[in-house]
Amino acid sequence: MVEKSKQLWTEKYRPQTFADIKGQEQIVERIASFVKHQNLPHLLFTGSAGIGKTTLSLIIAKELFKERWRENFLELNASDDRGIDTIRTKVKDFSRTASIGTTLPKIVYLDECDSLTKEAQQALRRTMETFSNSARFILSCNFSSKIIDPIQSRCAVFRFKPLEKTQVAAIITHICTEEKITIEPDALEALYTASEGDVRRSINILQSAAAISNHITQKHIHDIVSAARPKEILDVLLLTTTKDFITARKKLLDVMLAYGLSGLDVIKHIQQEVWNLPLADEHKMRFIEKCGEIEFRMVEGSDEYVQLESLLASFITILS
């Protein structure tokens, strides 16, 4: 069977108008009102991944500038456009010319702002002021606590919430109808659990499952999720149960590097895998307690690998 080429569904079904957006009703209502009055303040969008921050920013540009949105919208990512100098240069070049086809200021969208250092954020604040006549900034981040106060006070701050189960279900069911596939109710449930309200991830899982079958069952979802999750994390944990610290930490580093995982990704996987270990429940609970403590230290600290090693060493102690 030769299939015809498909778009990635996350892009194909990305909402194009305010009305398309599921969830975040109050935020959408406020933003739509800014756009209607053609009076956009600097914005700061905070919230976890896959809940509409980038999508809403794109819609703002499309609604404001219509078919000329691409010329008036600069999309930057703080994690790729390393260094505030790169960002400043790009913003400068972009805002030097007046907006095209309109009198409105252009829009600079800067994603993953929480990866900027405090010093870079100070510089960003100055950049925002310098160009405030010609450009409006939409900043996006996962944790607003990592954004310095002077920036927060210059922006209207909007906190995006993870989507509720019914909202994710509505999106998924809509896609299934369009793509002429079916999904069993418990598969839908599993999909929601696996994605934790991250719509992009749930659509990616759905499309992966659809590559396997037109009729998606719970098993398909579980298979996809575990295929996308590094199995080696479980191996690392099993090594700690045999008290082989040196091999365990070596394997851990290999897994982190091979999958490009951050320390926080790993601790999340560990905390999920703990329940698959052949251990007494009370030991599992002490593992979980330790995970929480180390995740806290990781957020406060600077070397994630050291924190994970400390976690593995404490697992060995719990078991002896």
Place this chain on the structure above:
Amino acid sequence: MTKPWTERYTPQKSSDIVGQALAISQLKQAITRKHPALIYGPPGNGKTSSVYAIAADLSFEVLEVNASDFRNTEGVNTLIGGSLHQASLFNKGKIILVDEIDGIAGTEDRGGVQALHKLLADTPHAVVMVANNPWNSKFSTLRKASTLIEFRPLLAEIIFSHLAKICANENITASEQVLQKLARQSQGDLRSAINDLQAIATGKQKLHIEDLNVLGERDKETSMFRALQLIFKSDDARKTLNAFENASEDYDGAFLWLDENIPLEYKGKNLSRAYNALSMADVFRGRIRRQQHWRFLVYINQFLTAGIATAQQHPTPFFVPYKKTSRILKIWMMNQKNAKRKAIAQTLKTHLHSSTKDIVKNVIPYLKIMYQHNMQLDLPLAEEHIQWLTKS
């Protein structure tokens, strides 16, 4: 596991000590006359060993006190107590050895120097004080009260022939060139030369000319190596606090060294306690980075030194050839390997409105599943990238 060679080859009698004939005869005289002696010289050239060797010659007993115990007169009295005035068991003579008097801080510890004077005045026994630098003004009165004896840095030839003896004894074949270089690099410090020799020779029967390449590294790393030895082998946490003072690297380097070597020294509960100290030190490092509150350095230092030292109550007596971390190199090599993944993410980032990091982590795993199940996707990817996604 082997004992540290510095211990295995510790001199048993004064004739075993190399290159210090004059100093030894002066010291022996002072001890027999029970005249206080202040011996000085750079580290690792036989000062403390000589005291023990002479004691063995004379069948004397050595009572070693550390300078850090001389906080005040009461401290000394409780420490040495009656034994100061007591005759030795079995009527042996006694030597009171006060090591590292450099450690007595000048002004804040005035009591410390006074306590030493009181000790000299009161005791009927021989007292030997050891200093790296006796010319500090705080020691002026001590200098007058005692015989000054200098232990000079050892000549490279002497260190060389001593290393050659050890090699013969350990059945290690080493070229003259290797040993000459070791001897020269030690700059008269026999102890460090032996440590360096053991570090490069452990697990080998032959030392080749190539090992000289490692030596270049080793030269820079010895101070870090000694810092680790101090932390892991000390049973006195206070002594470890200055471990990194002479280290050639900053704290970031120290983190990597400690991280790499903790599991070589500690096991089980101790391992976990050591990592807990390292983890806490790292938390303070993060806080400095975010809050620029540099006083947190104090806590970083104390967790890294005393915190890790106290994780193990009874240090192992074994010699451990500490390794430099391989983590940085591994990260670099893996980055090279991940180039394809990155290239794919780079091509897709405009299309997907995401960062390359995000795509590598959250999108590529699913793309692989789709391609592996023959789903044709309309993405701006090169043929080789599609092949990579389909195959790997």
